Amino acid sequence: xxxxxxxxxxxxxxxxxxxxxxxxxxxxxxxxxxxxxxxxxxxxxxxxxxxxxxxxxxxxxxxxxxxxxxxxxxxxxxxxxxxxxxxxxxxxxxxxxxxxxxxxxxxxxxxxxxxxxxxxxxxxxxxxxxxxxxxxxxxxxxxxxxxxxxxxxxxxxxxxxxxxxxxxxxxxxxxxxxxxxxxxxxxxxxxxxxxxxxxxxxxxxxxxxxxxxxxxxxxxxxxxxxxxxxxxxxxxxxxxxxxxxxxxxxxxxxxxxxxxxxxxxxxxxxxxxxxxxxxxxxxxxxxxxxxxxxxxxxxxxxxxxxxxxxxxxxxxxxxxxxxxxxxxxxxxxxxxxxxxxxxxxxxxxxxxxxxxxxxxxxxxxxxxxxxxxxxxxxxxx
Numbered sequence: 001x002x003x004x005x006x007x008x009x010x011x012x013x014x015x016x017x018x019x020x021x022x023x024x025x026x027x028x029x030x031x032x033x034x035x036x037x038x039x040x041x042x043x044x045x046x047x048x049x050x051x052x053x054x055x056x057x058x059x060x061x062x063x064x065x066x067x068x069x070x071x072x073x074x075x076x077x078x079x080x081x082x083x084x085x086x087x088x089x090x091x092x093x094x095x096x097x098x099x100x101x102x103x104x105x106x107x108x109x110x111x112x113x114x115x116x117x118x119x120x121x122x123x124x125x126x127x128x129x130x131x132x133x134x135x136x137x138x139x140x141x142x143x144x145x146x147x148x149x150x151x152x153x154x155x156x157x158x159x160x161x162x163x164x165x166x167x168x169x170x171x172x173x174x175x176x177x178x179x180x181x182x183x184x185x186x187x188x189x190x191x192x193x194x195x196x197x198x199x200x201x202x203x204x205x206x207x208x209x210x211x212x213x214x215x216x217x218x219x220x221x222x223x224x225x226x227x228x229x230x231x232x233x234x235x236x237x238x239x240x241x242x243x244x245x246x247x248x249x250x251x252x253x254x255x256x257x258x259x260x261x262x263x264x265x266x267x268x269x270x271x272x273x274x275x276x277x278x279x280x281x282x283x284x285x286x287x288x289x290x291x292x293x294x295x296x297x298x299x300x301x302x303x304x305x306x307x308x309x310x311x312x313x314x315x316x317x318x319x320x321x322x323x324x325x326x327x328x329x330x331x332x333x334x335x336x337x338x339x340x341x342x343x344x345x346x347x348x349x350x351x352x353x354x355x356x357x358x359x360x361x362x363x364x365x366x367x368x369x370x371x372x373x374x375x376x377x378x379x380x381x
Contacts, residue, residue: 001070001072001082001085001087001089001090001091001116001121001122002015002069002070002071002072002090002091002093002199002203003071003072003073003074003077003090003091003092003093003113003116004091004092004093004094004095004113004129005093005094005095005096005248005250005251006093006094006096006192006248006250006251006254007093007094007192007195007196007199008030008031008046008071008072008073008093009030009031009032009071009224009227009245010188010193010196010224010227011091011093011196011199011200011203012028012029012030012069012070012071013028013069013221013224014196014197014199014200014221015069015200015203015204016028016069017217017221017222018200018201018204018209018214018217018218019067019069019204019207019209021213021217021220022204022209022210022213022217024066024067025037025063025064025065025066025067026065026066026067026068026069027056027057027060027063027065027067027068027069028068028069028070029043029047029048029053029056029068029069029070029071030043030046030047030069030070030071031043031046031071031355032224032225032226032355034048034056036060036063036065037063037064037065038063039059039063045073045075045076046071046073046075046076047070047071047072047073047075047076047081047082048081049079049081050080050081050082050083050084053081053082053085054084057085067207069203070082070085072116074109074112074113075112077112077113077115077116078112078115082116082121085121086121086123087116087121087122087123087124088123088124088125088206088207089124089125089126089127089203089206089207090116090117090121090122090124090125090126090127091126091127091128091199091202091203092113092116092117092126092127092128092129092132092134092135092138093129093132093195093196093199094129094131094132094134094135094195094250095109095110095113095132095133095134095135096248096249096250096251110134110137113134114138114141117138117141117142122146124146124206125146125147125148125206126138126142126146126147126148127147127148127149127150127159127199127202127203127206128142128147128148128149128150129149129150129151129195129199130149130150130151130154130157131151131152131153131154131195135149148178148202148206150195150198150199150202151198152164152191152194152195152198155176158177158178158202159175159176159177159178159198159201159202160176160198161173161174161175161176161194161198162174162176164194166189166261168189168261168262169187169189170185170186170187170188170189170219171185171186171188171189171193171194172184172185172186175198175201175215177201177202177205177211178205179205179211180211182211182212182214182215183215184197184215184218185218185219186218186219186221187218187219187221187223188221188223188228189228189258189259189261189262190228190254190255190257190258190259191254191257191258192251192254192258193228193258197218201214224355225354225355226243226244226245226353226354226355226356226371227244227245227354227355228242228244228255228258228259229242229243229244229354229371230242231243231371231374231375231378233375233378233379237378238344238345238381239265239339239342239343239344239345239346239347239348239381240259240262240263240346240347240348241339241347241348241350241374241378242255242259242347242348242349242350243350243353243354243370243371243374244349244350244351244354245351245352245353245354245355245356246271246351246352246354247273247274247301247351247352247353248281248285249281249284249285249288252269252271252285252288252289252351253288253292255349255351256269256288256289256292256293256349257292259347259349260292262347263345263346263347264345265342265343265344265345265346265347266294266295266342266343266345266346266347267292267293267294267295267346267347267349268293268294268295268297268338268341268342268346268347268348268349269289269292269293269295269296269297269349269351270297270299270334270335270338270348270349270350270351271285271289271296271297271298271299271301271349271350271351271352272298272299272300272301272311272312272315272331272352273285273301273311273314273315273352274301274302274303274304274352275301275302275303275304275305275306275308275311275360276304276305276306277304279314282311282314282315282317282318283314283315283317283318283319284318285315285318286298286315286316286317286318286319286325287318287319289319289325290318290319290320290323290325293349295325295326295338296319296323296325296326297325297326297327297328297334297337297338298312298315298316298325298326298327298328298334299312299327299328299329299330299331299334299335300312300329300330300331300359301331301352301353301359302353302356302359302360302361303360303361303362304360304361304362304363305362305363308329309329312327312329331359331368331370331373332368332373335350335370335373335374335377336373336376336377336380338350339374339377339378339381340377340380340381348374350370350374353368353370354370356368356369356370357369
């Protein structure tokens with residue numbers, strides 16, 4: 001079980017990938033889909049409701065699965081959706097602002113996440129991010145022999161890294177684990193993906209995988225749809241276009257910092273904020289985009305039943321006038337404008353929707369895929 005604000009999807013995909021590489025039949029459940037060998041179904045919720053979840057787990061066992069990697073959302077924990085599930089490994093990735101439209105405050109949100117690590121659920125080992133303040137609180141609350149902590153830089157953690165070399169197409173370095181040390185190369189960029197990698201490696205090492213096998217498999221990881229996904233229509237393409245699901249202040253900041261090293265020109269960030277959701281994160285996201293990107297293009301995300309213009313005003317409240325953001329409410333036009341105006345060497349980041357192939361306007365869902373709109377605009381250049 002993997003919980004936390006950001007990183008759940010990438011971490012569970014990594015765990016599924018590494019177990020599969022070790023020829024272990026594995027089910028994956030989360031934000032994108034529920035799947036196992038011979039079956040795939042698009043997800044409605046990050047974690048299904050209790051009865052459906054048990055049904056899916058039973059089907060997975062029937063299909064021969066030995067392992068399951070599951071994203072466990074705070075909503076699911078608060079609502080008892082995972083009651084009856086016994087976890088051999090519980091991962092805590094981080095806790096940053098999100099879902100405060102549902103949880104009364106950050107303490108309530110943390111309490112929900114922490115439930116996964118109670119004896120009711122966790123039978124085996126907790127793998128916890130020591131670089132996160134809430135992760136440190138969680139580590140302090142559990143008995144040390146049941147915890148493996150991980151940190152990108154802190155040598156006192158159980159899993160950590162050294163000699164890191166950041167490249168445009170990934171990161172290489174030394175991986176230090178309770179099962180020994182090994183050199184690695186990962187195709188995932190950005191420090192936050194190193195955290196996801198440490199969590200996944202910790203999980204599979206606890207499950208008995210061989211460290212050398214794990215290190216040999218990492219470079220082959222294909223990535224996750226809509227997470228730092230490059231849109232490329234030709235090898236001669238002069239601009240980078242990246243689609244990412246970043247829709248919280250923290251994940252937007254991570255995306256912009258991770259993309260910066262391999263964009264030689266200007267970084268253009270196209271983003272919006274979802275309607276009928278936590279309003280307090282909107283100005284924060286505006287501020288981050290204005291500070292870290294060279295050009296901020298504000299647009300609609302999934303406005304739902306809110307007035308899209310009002311959402312944009314909330315985002316603008318966090319942006320200083322000097323930043324001069326471009327505001328284009330229609331997302332399709334915003335994407336097209338950003339890509340057509342980009343100069344050779346520039347990078348266009350389309351944030352917020354990632355893998356989603358829909359947009360929610362009012363109560364209606366229409367087909368909308370950032371990647372398709374990006375490809376169309378690139379053809380026009």
